[in-house]
Amino acid sequence: MKYAFAQRTRNFESSAVRDILKVISQGNIISFAGGLPDDDLFPLAAVEEAYKRVFEGGKHTMQYGLTEGFTPLREAIADRMAVRKQIRMDAQNILLTTGSQQAIDLFARVMLNPGDIVLTENPTYLAALQVFQSYEAKVVAVDSDASGMLPEDLEEKMKTYAPKFVYVVPTFSNPRGNVWSLERREHLLRLAKKYNVIIFEDDPYGEILFDEASGYTPIAALDNGETVLYTSTFSKTVVPALRTGWVMGPYQIIRMMAQAKQAADLHSSSIDQQALYCLLRDFDLDAHIAGLRSVYKERMHVMLGQLQRLNLPGLSYVIPQGGMFFWLELHESINTKDLLPKAIEKGVAYVPGAPFYVSNPKHNTFRLNYTHSVPEKIEYGMSQLVSVLEEAYTTISIDKAMV
Amino acid sequence: MKYAFAQRTRNFESSAVRDILKVISQGNIISFAGGLPDDDLFPLAAVEEAYKRVFEGGKHTMQYGLTEGFTPLREAIADRMAVRKQIRMDAQNILLTTGSQQAIDLFARVMLNPGDIVLTENPTYLAALQVFQSYEAKVVAVDSDASGMLPEDLEEKMKTYAPKFVYVVPTFSNPRGNVWSLERREHLLRLAKKYNVIIFEDDPYGEILFDEASGYTPIAALDNGETVLYTSTFSKTVVPALRTGWVMGPYQIIRMMAQAKQAADLHSSSIDQQALYCLLRDFDLDAHIAGLRSVYKERMHVMLGQLQRLNLPGLSYVIPQGGMFFWLELHESINTKDLLPKAIEKGVAYVPGAPFYVSNPKHNTFRLNYTHSVPEKIEYGMSQLVSVLEEAYTTISIDKAMV
Numbered sequence: 159m160k161y162a163f164a165q166r167t168r169n170f171e172s173s174a175v176r177d178i179l180k181v182i183s184q185g186n187i188i189s190f191a192g193g194l195p196d197d198d199l200f201p202l203a204a205v206e207e208a209y210k211r212v213f214e215g216g217k218h219t220m221q222y223g224l225t226e227g228f229t230p231l232r233e234a235i236a237d238r239m240a241v242r243k244q245i246r247m248d249a250q251n252i253l254l255t256t257g258s259q260q261a262i263d264l265f266a267r268v269m270l271n272p273g274d275i276v277l278t279e280n281p282t283y284l285a286a287l288q289v290f291q292s293y294e295a296k297v298v299a300v301d302s303d304a305s306g307m308l309p310e311d312l313e314e315k316m317k318t319y320a321p322k323f324v325y326v327v328p329t330f331s332n333p334r335g336n337v338w339s340l341e342r343r344e345h346l347l348r349l350a351k352k353y354n355v356i357i358f359e360d361d362p363y364g365e366i367l368f369d370e371a372s373g374y375t376p377i378a379a380l381d382n383g384e385t386v387l388y389t390s391t392f393s394k395t396v397v398p399a400l401r402t403g404w405v406m407g408p409y410q411i412i413r414m415m416a417q418a419k420q421a422a423d424l425h426s427s428s429i430d431q432q433a434l435y436c437l438l439r440d441f442d443l444d445a446h447i448a449g450l451r452s453v454y455k456e457r458m459h460v461m462l463g464q465l466q467r468l469n470l471p472g473l474s475y476v477i478p479q480g481g482m483f484f485w486l487e488l489h490e491s492i493n494t495k496d497l498l499p500k501a502i503e504k505g506v507a508y509v510p511g512a513p514f515y516v517s518n519p520k521h522n523t524f525r526l527n528y529t530h531s532v533p534e535k536i537e538y539g540m541s542q543l544v545s546v547l548e549e550a551y552t553t554i555s556i557d558k559a560m561v
Numbered sequence: 562m563k564y565a566f567a568q569r570t571r572n573f574e575s576s577a578v579r580d581i582l583k584v585i586s587q588g589n590i591i592s593f594a595g596g597l598p599d600d601d602l603f604p605l606a607a608v609e610e611a612y613k614r615v616f617e618g619g620k621h622t623m624q625y626g627l628t629e630g631f632t633p634l635r636e637a638i639a640d641r642m643a644v645r646k647q648i649r650m651d652a653q654n655i656l657l658t659t660g661s662q663q664a665i666d667l668f669a670r671v672m673l674n675p676g677d678i679v680l681t682e683n684p685t686y687l688a689a690l691q692v693f694q695s696y697e698a699k700v701v702a703v704d705s706d707a708s709g710m711l712p713e714d715l716e717e718k719m720k721t722y723a724p725k726f727v728y729v730v731p732t733f734s735n736p737r738g739n740v741w742s743l744e745r746r747e748h749l750l751r752l753a754k755k756y757n758v759i760i761f762e763d764d765p766y767g768e769i770l771f772d773e774a775s776g777y778t779p780i781a782a783l784d785n786g787e788t789v790l791y792t793s794t795f796s797k798t799v800v801p802a803l804r805t806g807w808v809m810g811p812y813q814i815i816r817m818m819a820q821a822k823q824a825a826d827l828h829s830s831s832i833d834q835q836a837l838y839c840l841l842r843d844f845d846l847d848a849h850i851a852g853l854r855s856v857y858k859e860r861m862h863v864m865l866g867q868l869q870r871l872n873l874p875g876l877s878y879v880i881p882q883g884g885m886f887f888w889l890e891l892h893e894s895i896n897t898k899d900l901l902p903k904a905i906e907k908g909v910a911y912v913p914g915a916p917f918y919v920s921n922p923k924h925n926t927f928r929l930n931y932t933h934s935v936p937e938k939i940e941y942g943m944s945q946l947v948s949v950l951e952e953a954y955t956t957i958s959i960d961k962a963m964v
Contacts, residue, residue, distance in 0.1 A: 397623035
């Protein structure tokens with residue numbers, strides 16, 4: 159039998175990252191490729207205790223729940239966001255989702271007609287691009303530097319394209335790991351209001367902040383509640399398996415997304431939501447996050463130490479101030495996709511950068527994750543990777559000599 | 562700020578059922594309106610024990626999982642379906658979803674272009690209609706009787722409309738509670754193959770079967786694995802809060818749905834999936850289901866007893882052989898939506914039937930659920946409802962006399 163799939167499936171592609179992860183999961187490879195938190199740091203005892211408390215609530219805790227999510231958890235998130243992020247919204251402005259990935263999807267679903275324009279950074283989060291493409295939107299990249307989107311190009315593109323929304327990861331972005339300046343955040347918000355464009359602010363990594371004092375103001379905290387949708391998740395701060403994220407923003411949009419969610423899956427796991435509520439109530443999540451920060455910061459420094467040994471022309475990177483990734487650029491003649499098999503041969507893996515680009519992919523870029531491996535593995539893996547890079551550079555020199 | 566929502570949102574409507582449920586949840590009303598299993602029958606101790614065993618597996622159980630779902634649970638479902646339903650497929654043909662609602666949504670997402678035709682029964686499952694409409698498909702009703710779709714009308718509509726797929730709930734359907742005959746199942750499959758149309762078989766209630774010996778063959782069990790997608794859920798047999806359903810069918814379609822799911826939410830809660838796996842492995846689910854059957858069968862009979870007291874012209878219903886619902890038709894001059902406030906005034910609620918229709922709604926129909934209330938409540942609630950109905954019939958006579 160021949161199946162006639164919908165037109166939108168032409169834009170589906172299995173994530174390049176995912177395919178690499180599949181290869182790597184076989185065999186004894188040190189992977190800097192994924193975007194995983196470290197299992198060993200998961201607060202297992204606290205999570206287990208939280209479920210126990212849910213079950214103590216009796217059988218009715220296991221009945222169908224509200225599409226919008228477990229109300230006490232929405233209230234707890236509203237409180238937490240007001241205190242920690244200065245985003246002040248009511249629980250009714252919050253929708254609980256199956257990870258923040260679902261928040262992106264539901265937002266795209268209620269916003270995008272085929273052919274609509276979405277503005278993004280370049281490179282940006284791969285799985286968000288996949289969502290926008292699956293709704294047959296056209297993604298247009300705005301030029302950016304390490305401090306965020308470039309003001310002139312942003313305004314130019316808002317005027318030219320009349321986009322439906324701007325998707326940004328302004329704090330420790332995936333894949334670049336950079337942080338937008340406050341000025342650029344304010345500027346984006348100002349333009350968004352001027353041109354009547356919604357901002358979708360994706361902030362999965364904001365809590366993985368190496369220097370608490372530095373603090374970064376979410377764009378949503380600068381808004382009056384009209385222009386910005388803000389999404390985050392417990393996947394990086396508690397555990398991923400619970401798949402609980404949230405999105406907060408203008409009630410009219412959140413309500414429409416809840417209607418979309420009703421058709422999409424009725425509601426997310428309410429046992430998990432209730433467990434998270436107990437965990438937020440009874441467990442010192444902030445102390446736990448402080449612990450994560452210090453461990454991940456140390457690992458970042460171990461990786462940085464190895465990178466600093468490299469003296470390769472054209473190599474550049476920004477030292478992360480939080481989040482989970484280094485983003486590196488090599489000499490422009492080096493294709494990191496072609497180099498990957500050599501790295502895997504040496505027992506180490508990374509993600510080539512090109513798939514993260516909306517347009518004009520830089521084939522000499524790659525992403526390294528430092529959160530999933532212990533320092534000794536980072537040391538060893540990086541020493542292997544360094545030798546692969548150094549050899550690649552030798553080949554370039556030889557080629558050049560031959561030309 | 563004015564928000565320009567996507568065109569598809571014009572087809573969103575908050576479920577009429579859901580709105581009624583909201584009204585009812587306030588106050589002390591006996592509700593036959595929802596489609597809920599009874600909390601008191603939830604196997605709380607077994608579920609709690611299952612989670613405990615997941616946590617015994619250590620921290621890595623809480624890492625990100627596969628989009629397709631927890632592999633051992635997929636294997637266990639494949640085994641269970643082969644034994645209990647004679648549907649023989651490999652684990653790779655199974656995708657785990659956030660309830661079977663998500664299976665419907667992902668299937669529609671990979672299949673439907675705007676304007677595509679979907680054939681359904683009339684009336685049919687409301688939330689499936691909402692999904693199809695949200696993808697801007699056109700739903701066409703096939704004439705049916707208590708044994709399933711009528712052969713001539715089905716073939717006529719397959720020829721005329723060249724539908725993308727046929728959506729059916731052939732065993733204890735929602736809302737009608739009827740069961741398709743084997744002949745009609747075979748006939749649908751034959752036509753589907755002849756006209757190259759996929760069948761989406763939704764079977765959430767198949768396990769809630771009052772007479773084990775009667776058994777009903779899923780359409781998927783009659784197929785060679787090419788034509789039928791089959792979905793079911795643990796929401797009715799274990800607990801709803803886990804939100805775990807599955808869909809099985811041709812690998813090419815399942816793989817495409819997995820790609821759609823990757824963009825939609827990466828994966829569903831893997832803690833819940835692992836707990837269900839432990840539960841299937843260590844707990845006698847079949848004994849538990851046998852218990853549910855006998856309790857729900859008794860409640861159905863209690864409701865039936867009250868219905869049999871009624872002697873109203875034009876009243877008709879089929880005695881359910883399983884599932885969760887009675888579907889009733891009254892004298893054609895009675896509008897069950899108009900009657901509902903009177904029922905609520907008397908402390909009892911039901912769902913008017915009209916919203917379940919694709920076309921030609923019968924305003925004199927309504928649905929009664931018998932699984933969520935204990936026998937005494939069913940007795941009392943039905944006696945109240947009976948008096949509301951009898952009074953409504955009196956009014957008709959008076960009106961007629963006046964004409």
